[in-house]
Amino acid sequence: MTSNEIRSLSDLRIGESGVIDDILAPRSLTRRLLEMGLTGGTRLELIRLAPLGDPLEVSVRGYRLTLRRDEAQAVRLRM
Amino acid sequence: MSTPTRTRPLRVALVGNPNCGKTTVFNALTGLSQKVGNYPGVTVERRVGVRKRPGGEILEIVDIPGTYSLGIRSPDEAVAVNLLMGRLPGERSPDVIVNVVDASNLARNLFLTSQLLELDRPMVVVLNMMDVARRRGLVPDARAMEEALGVPVVPLENHGAEAMDAVAAAVERVAQSPPPKPVVPVEGALSKSLADLEGSLRGRISRAAALLALEGEETLDSLDSSRLDEVRAALESEDPNWWKREAGARYRWIDAHLPCFLEGECKEPVRPDSGTANADRILLHRFFGPLIFLGVMAFVFQGIFTWASVPSDLLESGFNALSALVGRWIGPGMFHDFILGGVLSGVLNVLVFLPQIVILFLFIGFLEDSGYMARGVFIMDRLMRRFGLHGRAFVPLMSSFACAVPGIMSTRTIGNPVTRLTTILVAPLMSCSARLPVYTLVIAAFFGSGKVLGVMSTGGLVLLVLYALGIAAAALMSVLFRRFLVKGEPPALLMELPPYRMPRPGAVLRQTWVQSLLFVKKVWTVILIVTATLWFLQTFPRDESRSAVAATQIEAIESALRDGVSPEIRERLINEKRDIQDGLRSAQLEQSFAGVVGKTIEPVIRPLGFDWRIGIGLLASFAAREVLVSTMAQVFAVGADDEDVASLASRFRSAKDPRTGRLLYSPLTGISLAVFFVLACQCMSTLAIVRRETGTWRWPAFLFGYMTILAWVGSFLTYQLGSLWMA
Structure with a gap:
């Protein structure tokens, strides 16, 4: 059901999900995201935003991860 | 066949993700034998305990800080990795690794597991949180995991003695067997580079060490650095994304094996943790979430502020009773005064913080253990980041409104050293409860008497402004520090929201006890010395003739x-x-060393509207801010029995200069004094705890320095601009 549309995790709406296409961040941040399980082909779903709109809570590999908007910006998803 | 007895204990390292329940396992394995401290030079907690085996062997178990991987990005991780590799000075390298795995979160936990298997050390995997896994429809197959990983996998149904014995038995078994082999295959350029390294080395190294070296995080002792740089450069040029591929390969291996690791069908949980999800719908609600969180924080604050006063008052009465006893025993005289004013007073100054520390750490313990703290961080992060801080800074800063000492101690929950230091440097600007007597005195003297709190009079307004000033100063300094002083990459958030669970009283109490003990151990010398010194400065030199005259008069009466x-x-x-x-x-205070100091600094504080009497007060209140009030009382010869602030306040207001006959202080002086106390670090205990938390005297010195300057400037502006405005 994945289209070819690529969006940033930070552009998702609540409840939307996508599959990780790539991570465009500095090396250490990218490495940490990968270690937390955000590898290519992994499905992410946006669960909610914090009251001030930042950070985000996503569901990934069966657990809940929070990350800031600018960290999420780097995560590119195929919808 | 007898079991060979070891001449020294078997060293076991307990490793696992944050939130995997490792602490529970550690507590169950070591019981009351555990000792807590810090690794030298860093504020990373060091926890070691022992377990005696029936055969007489001893397992020495080290609880390694929780980590998601063998990367080195924080002091915690540096300690973890270096200890595991036997590179931490003063720490024996582990003989066996026990990897605690959260069974309800298998995929992510196995990432670390796959890395640990490459350390070339005997290893045991412990499946923890089986109940949580089962609730979500996940049933791990320990046997399948054993086969695939090549190490014993011990599922824990509970943390009872039998289960812990099974773990210990597995540890002993593997200690005498060859270590496991890596399970995740390496390919391509990375594989070639690893082979190159191996060829160039004088000895063997583990794949984990080789990978860390290639990532640039470590050097290798058995290889000279230029060769390592060569191999690294070759790898980077041939495959710049090799490290991405390496992480991806691990998860590919995990994804491929997960179906057989889990009995039943799929690798995605059948049921999400509905309890947690439902709770979060309210607790992380866009509107109610913050409200609830602020309510919880208000509760915590109230606890520190109000409840701590009960044991504090008890401590003080106990101290008074003890002083009276000692007084009777020693008999009046200099030694008596020294014991009471210098020693016992110093001890009280240390102990008086314990109720606040205990209450704060109990609260923090419960909030962390239940999983709610992570939600608080999630809610506050954006606001904190505005000022260069981190969501985790909120609780320490808010606690500092009650008292900065436990507040600063609680900054250890902030992993990143940069944000932690900044938080520590601005926490004392949060108007703590000890400033309140000073504010109360000023307000009573110049803004009408009566109850200050609960009355929205001029007094109430002044109070609000003072608190706001503290917050504004903290916000400003925080931004300035992050920009110019405490530079460093802002750490990523990347925080897991763990499932909610009932907090365990035992673990929380134990942690509170440990922290309280560490506090006393580390600060009592400083506080005692400073107290005794200040007592000395205020007592000597004595005018014997004047006291003789007074004694005669009193005798006559x-x-x-x-x-x-x-x-x-x-x-x-x-x-x-x-x-x-x-x-x-x-009179004796006036001509003591303290009086001399007061008169000496008078030229410096006169532009602030102060005189030498207040100068003495500033010196004495360094021991504790509220001492200003009693010191001023002493200067103005208002008796110590006069508990009524109003009486001191009226003396303060109506005090006249004996030479000119004019009023000494104006309302402007009062405000200036209050502003000074908002911004100044008049607290030796704060400095002592900052010394302990940062490991050096540099930062407490800086803290004292910048706050004193800030206070002087603030008071100066207040008094001078105020004078201009009034004229």
Whole structure:
């Protein structure tokens, strides 16, 4: 059901999900995201935003991860 | 066949993700034997305990800080990785690794597991949180995991003695077997580079060490650095994304094996943790979430502020009783005064913080253990980041409104050293409860008397402004520090929201106890020395002739009282005696070293509207801010029995310069004094705890320095601009 549309995790709406296409961040941040399980082909779903709109809570590999908007910006998803 | 007895304990390292329940396992394995401290030079907690085996062997178990991987990005991770590799000075390398795995979160936990398998050390995997996994429809197959990983996998149904014995038995078994082999294959350029390294080395190294070296995080002792740089450069040029591929390969391996690791069908949980999800719908609601969180914080704050006062008052009465006893035992004289004013007073100054520390750490313990703290961080992060801080800074800063000492101690929950230091440097600007007596005095003296709190009068408004000033100063300094002083990459959030669970009283109590003990151990010397010094400065030199004169006068009054007099005369005589004693104390204070200091700094503080009397107060209140009030009382010969602030306040307001006859202080002085106390670091205990938390005297010195300058400038502007405005 994945289209070819690529969006940033930070552009998702609540409840939307996508599959990780790539991570465009500095090396250490990218490495940490990968270690937390955000590898290519992994499905992410946006669960909610914090009251001030930042950070985000996503569901990934069966657990809940929070990350800031600018960290999420780097995560590119195929919808 | 007898089991070979070891000459020294078997060293076991307990490793696992944050939130995997490793602490529970550690506590169950080591019981009351655990010792807590810090690794030298860093504020990373060091927890070691022992377990005696029936055969007489001893397992020495080290609880490694929780980590998601063998990367080195924080002091915690540096300690973890270096200890595991046997590179932490003073720490024996582990003989066996026990990897605690959260069974309800298998995929992510196995990432670390796959890395640990490459350390070339005997290893045991412990499946924890089986109940949580089962609730979500996940049933791990320990046997399948054993086969695939090549190490024993011990599922824990509970943390009872039998289960822990099974773990210990597995540890002993593997200690005598060859270590496991890596399970995740390496390919391509990375594989070639690893082979190159191996060829160039004088000895063997583990794949984990080789990978860390290639990532640039470590050097290798058995290889000279230029060769390592060569191999690294070759790898980077041939495959710049090799490290991405390496992480991806691990998860590919995990994804491929997960179906057979889990009995039943799929690798995605059948049921999400509905309890947690439902709770979060309310607790992380866009509107109610913050409200609830602020409510919880208000509760915590109230606890520290109000409840701590009960044991604090008890401590003080106990101290007074003890002083009276000691006084009777020693008998009046210099030694008596020293023991009471220097030693016992110092001890009290240390112990008086314990109720606040205990209450704060109990609260923090419960909030962390239940999983709610992570939600708080999630809610506050954006706001904190505005000022260069982190969501985790909120609780320490808010606690500092009650008292900065436990607040600063609680910054250890902030992993990143940069944000942690910044938080520590601005926490004392949060107007703590000890400033309140000072504010109260100023407000009572110049803004009408009566109850200050709960009355939205001028007094109430002044109070609000003072608190706001503290917050504004903290916000400003935080931004400035992050920009110019405490530079460093802002850490990523990347925080897991763990499932909610019932907090475990045992673990929380134990942690609170440990922190309280560490506090006392580390600060009592400083506080005792400073207290004794300040006592000395305020007591010497003594004017023996003046006290002799006063003693004669008092003797005359007492003999008159003994002869028997009418009630009115009796009253008058008693008051007179008290006045003589107060006057004596005031005069002696004025000509003591403290008085000299006060008069010496008077030129510096005069532009702030202060005089030498306040100068003495500033010196004395370094021990504790509230001491200003009692010191001013002593200067103005208002008796110590006069608990009524109003009486001191009126003396303060109406005090006249003996030479000119004009009023000493104006409302502007009062405000200036209050502003000074908002911004100044008048607290030796704060400095002592900052020393302990940062490991050096550099930062407490800086803290004292910048806050003193800030306070002086703030008071100066207040007084001078205020004078201009009034003129």
